[in-house]
Amino acid sequence: MSETPASGPDAVLSGPDVPTPPAPPAPPEPPALSRFRGKDHEKITDPERMKALAHPARMAVFDFLAARSAQGLGGATATEIAEVAGMTPSAMSYHLRTLAKAGFIEEAPSRGDARERVWRLILGSFSISAEKDAPESHKVIERTMGDAFREQQDRNFSRWLDRRSEVDQGLREVALMQQGHLRLTLEEAAEFVRRFQELEQEYAELTDQRKREGSDPEDGTVLFNSLFRFYPRV
Numbered sequence: 001m002s003e004t005p006a007s008g009p010d011a012v013l014s015g016p017d018v019p020t021p022p023a024p025p026a027p028p029e030p031p032a033l034s035r036f037r038g039k040d041h042e043k044i045t046d047p048e049r050m051k052a053l054a055h056p057a058r059m060a061v062f063d064f065l066a067a068r069s070a071q072g073l074g075g076a077t078a079t080e081i082a083e084v085a086g087m088t089p090s091a092m093s094y095h096l097r098t099l100a101k102a103g104f105i106e107e108a109p110s111r112g113d114a115r116e117r118v119w120r121l122i123l124g125s126f127s128i129s130a131e132k133d134a135p136e137s138h139k140v141i142e143r144t145m146g147d148a149f150r151e152q153q154d155r156n157f158s159r160w161l162d163r164r165s166e167v168d169q170g171l172r173e174v175a176l177m178q179q180g181h182l183r184l185t186l187e188e189a190a191e192f193v194r195r196f197q198e199l200e201q202e203y204a205e206l207t208d209q210r211k212r213e214g215s216d217p218e219d220g221t222v223l224f225n226s227l228f229r230f231y232p233r234v
Contacts, residue, residue: 042123042125042126042127043126043127043128043129044126044127044128044129045128045129045130045131045134047130047134047137047138047141047142048102049102049103049104050128050141050142050144050145051141051144051145052098052099052101052102052104053099053102053104053128053145053148054141054144054145054148055095055148056148056151056152057085057087057092057095058095058098058099059148059149059151059152060084060085060152061081061085061092061095061096061099061105062099062104062105062121063152063156064076064081064084064085065081065105065119065120065121066121067223068120068121069120069121069211070207070211070223071211071215071223072210072211072212072213072214072215072216073215074108074118074120075108075118075119075120075121076118076119076120077089077111077116077117077118077119078092078093078096078116078117078119079116081096081119096117096119100119103122103123104121104122104123105119105120105121105122106119106120106122107119107120108120125204128142128145128146129142130142153225153227156225157225157227160175160225171222181233192230193230196228196230200226
């Protein structure tokens with residue numbers, strides 16, 4: 001007795017001739033810029049964490065520890081940090097605890113004298129930005145934080161201008177202070193930023209490698225401050 005193949009909306013197909021459903025499409029590639037932020041990049045949107053850095057003394061701490069990390073020197077004690085910031089060690093301890101609570105720094109292994117803590121930077125790369133729908137108070141904190149970073153960079157740059165006549169001629173020749181105007185489309189501007197970040201990431205990875213290797217006074221390297229400003233004229 002022959003069987004009639006099932007048909008209609010409720011029919012169930014079976015057998016070797018049933019077509020295989022197509023594979024789901026591959027997920028889209030992440031935006032190109034994300035490749036250059038690094039796997040340890042963190043975006044900070046918490047206003048309380050933003051406020052932790054919005055203080056000249058704490059910004060000086062962050063800048064100092066970031067420089068030591070890049071040089072492969074590790075952390076520093078409250079006494080060493082206080083000297084750079086022009087404060088007493090006891091006053092500096094408050095700012096160090098504030099930064100630690102906000103997750104920017106942490107205690108490092110002791111150098112042998114347990115009476116004084118050693119502090120080191122935690123974050124390797126981060127950006128600060130209020131959420132799109134954040135209240136105005138959060139956006140004010142974001143602006144304050146941006147001003148704090150700019151002022152620290154301005155202090156570093158002023159120190160270079162004051163001391164550049166004292167350094168080796170080779171350092172003066174590679175130092176760059178440049179300003180210009182670029183007339184670009186949005187696509188060209190995005191490409192400019194992408195290529196800049198790609199180049200920066202290449203040398204950031206080289207710096208990270210040297211950080212892991214530790215400090216070597218004979219390797220011929222010099223710690224440079226980097227600041228690049230690229231924004232539309234409004």
